[in-house]
Amino acid sequence: MKSYSTSEIEALKQADLKYYLHPTSSIVNLKAKGPKIITGGRGCTVTDIQGKDYIDATASLWYCSIGHGRSEIADVAHQQITSLESFHSFNEYSNVPAIKLAEKVSSLVPVKNARLFFTSGGSESNDTIFKLARLYWYCKGIDSKDIIITRNKTYSGVSCGALCSTRLPKFHEGFAPLLPGFEQIDTPHCYHCPWDKEYPGCGLECALALEEKIKALGAENVAAFIAEPIMGTGGVIIPPPGYYQKIRAICDSYDILFIADEVINAFGRTGLMFGIEHWEGVRPDFMTIAKAISSGYVQLGAVALSEDIFEVLKTQDKIMHGYTYSGAPLACAVGLKNLEIIERENLTANSEAMGKRLLRGFTDLDHELIGEIRGKGLMVGVELVKDRGTREKFETPLAPKVVDIAYEKGVITRPLINDVLQFSPPLTISESEIDEIVRVVHESINEAK
Ligand SMILES: Cc1ncc(COP(=O)(O)O)c(C=O)c1O
Numbered sequence: 001m002k003s004y005s006t007s008e009i010e011a012l013k014q015a016d017l018k019y020y021l022h023p024t025s026s027i028v029n030l031k032a033k034g035p036k037i038i039t040g041g042r043g044c045t046v047t048d049i050q051g052k053d054y055i056d057a058t059a060s061l062w063y064c065s066i067g068h069g070r071s072e073i074a075d076v077a078h079q080q081i082t083s084l085e086s087f088h089s090f091n092e093y094s095n096v097p098a099i100k101l102a103e104k105v106s107s108l109v110p111v112k113n114a115r116l117f118f119t120s121g122g123s124e125s126n127d128t129i130f131k132l133a134r135l136y137w138y139c140k141g142i143d144s145k146d147i148i149i150t151r152n153k154t155y156s157g158v159s160c161g162a163l164c165s166t167r168l169p170k171f172h173e174g175f176a177p178l179l180p181g182f183e184q185i186d187t188p189h190c191y192h193c194p195w196d197k198e199y200p201g202c203g204l205e206c207a208l209a210l211e212e213k214i215k216a217l218g219a220e221n222v223a224a225f226i227a228e229p230i231m232g233t234g235g236v237i238i239p240p241p242g243y244y245q246k247i248r249a250i251c252d253s254y255d256i257l258f259i260a261d262e263v264i265n266a267f268g269r270t271g272l273m274f275g276i277e278h279w280e281g282v283r284p285d286f287m288t289i290a291k292a293i294s295s296g297y298v299q300l301g302a303v304a305l306s307e308d309i310f311e312v313l314k315t316q317d318k319i320m321h322g323y324t325y326s327g328a329p330l331a332c333a334v335g336l337k338n339l340e341i342i343e344r345e346n347l348t349a350n351s352e353a354m355g356k357r358l359l360r361g362f363t364d365l366d367h368e369l370i371g372e373i374r375g376k377g378l379m380v381g382v383e384l385v386k387d388r389g390t391r392e393k394f395e396t397p398l399a400p401k402v403v404d405i406a407y408e409k410g411v412i413t414r415p416l417i418n419d420v421l422q423f424s425p426p427l428t429i430s431e432s433e434i435d436e437i438v439r440v441v442h443e444s445i446n447e448a449k
Pocket of ligand 1: 121126156228262290291
C-alpha cells in the first residue's frame with residue numbers, strides 16, 4: 001500500500017474540497033473536518049491515508065460481503081481485461097461471463113425460472129423493473145395499470161425513477177417534480193407500529209394496508225408493489241412473521257406484481273441466501289439485485305424476472321431498454337467469482353452465526369440508551385432512545401455522535417434515520433472482530449450521551 005507524506009495528504013484534502021462533489025455527503029462537515037480518505041482494505045479492515053486501521057462494520061455501503069482486498073478477484077479481472085475488456089450486449093451480442101452469471105443467479109434466486117437483466121447498480125435495476133412492470137401490463141393490453149406502490153421509509157435509489165419509490169423525505173427535497181404514478185403505504189415495524197397494534201393480535205394490519213390502498217386506487221390502475229424484504233436504509237426494519245405471505249396473496253388476488261428489492265439483502269447478508277426466504281414459500285415476480293452480487297469490486301446490478309413475466313414481455317420482440325454497460329464482461333466475470341467465494345466459504349452460514357453473536361453482544365450490554373436491537377444475519381440496526389421505557393427519542397439524534405467517536409476508536413459504522421446505528425460488516429467477519437465492534441460502540445455510546 002502506498003504511503004503518503006504530510007504535505008501530499010494536505011494537498012489531496014485541499015483538492016478534494018475544491019474539485020470533488022461527494023455523493024450524499026455534508027459539505028459543511030467536509031469543510032469542517034476534511035474528507036476521510038481511505039486508501040487500503042484487507043478482510044474486514046480498511047486503512048486511511050494516514051495509515052490508521054478501522055474495522056469496516058458496514059461493509060462499505062452494505063456491499064463488501066467477501067471482504068476487502070481479494071487477489072482472486074483481481075486475477076479474474078486481469079484475465080477478463082486481457083481477453084475481452086468489454087463488448088456490448090445490444091443487437092443480439094452476448095458474452096461468456098454474462099451468460100454464465102445469468103445462469104448462476106437464476107439457479108439461486110427464489111423467482112420462478114428467472115431470467116436476468118444486468119445493470120450497473122440498484123437504481124438502474126429499480127428503474128428497469130418499474131419500466132418492465134408497466135410494459136408487462138401494456139403487452140397484456142391493460143395500459144391503465146401503471147401505479148407502483150411503495151412504502152414509507154423505503155430507499156430504492158436516487159435516479160429519477162428510483163427516487164419516486166424512495167420514501168425518505170430528505171432525498172426528495174429540491175428535486176420536484178417527481179414522476180407521477182407512485183403511491184405509498186406505511187411500513188410494518190412492531191416497535192413503533194404505525195397502526196398502534198400489537199403482534200400477533202393485530203391481524204397483520206400492516207399487510208392489509210396494501211389491500212386497502214389497492215382498493216382505493218382501483219386494482220385496474222396498479223402495476224406493482226415494491227418492498228425491501230428487510231428494509232435497510234430506512235432503519236433495518238423486519239416485518240412480522242406472515243407479512244409477506246399475506247402481501248403475496250393480496251398481490252395475487254388483485255393481479256399486482258410483487259417486487260422484492262434485495263439490493264442489500266441478497267447473497268447471504270441476512271443469514272439466508274435471500275431476505276425474502278425468511279418468509280417461507282414467498283416468490284416475488286421481480287427481484288432487484290446489486291451490491292453483494294460483486295461485493296462492490298466492480299459496479300454491477302441485476303434484475304431477476306420470472307418466466308411468466310418474460311413470456312408476456314417477449315410479445316414485444318425488441319424491448320427498447322438497455323444500458324451501455326448491461327452485461328459488461330468484466331463486471332459479470334467478477335460477479336461470478338464473487339458468488340463462487342460466497343458459496344465456497346459458506347459465508348451465509350457465517351453471516352447467521354456472527355449476526356447472532358453481534359445481536360447477543362448488544363443485548364448483553366443492557367444499555368439504558370438502546371431501545372431496540374434488531375437484525376437478521378449481519379444486517380443489524382441498533383436504535384438509540386432517550387428513555388427505554390417510553391421509547392422517547394433524543395431531540396438531536398445521538399447516532400451521528402456515536403459514529404464519530406467510534407470512528408476515532410477504529411470502528412466504522414453509520415447513522416440511519418430515527419437514531420439507528422447500522423452494522424453490516426463483511427460476511428467474513430470473525431468472533432473477535434464482532435466483540436471489538438460491540439466493545440467500541442459501547443464505549444462510544446457512553447461518551448456520546
Ligand atoms: C434497497 C436498495 N435499493 C436500491 C438501492 C440503490 O442502489 P444504487 O445506490 O446502487 O443505485 C439501494 C442502495 O443502497 C438500496 O439499499
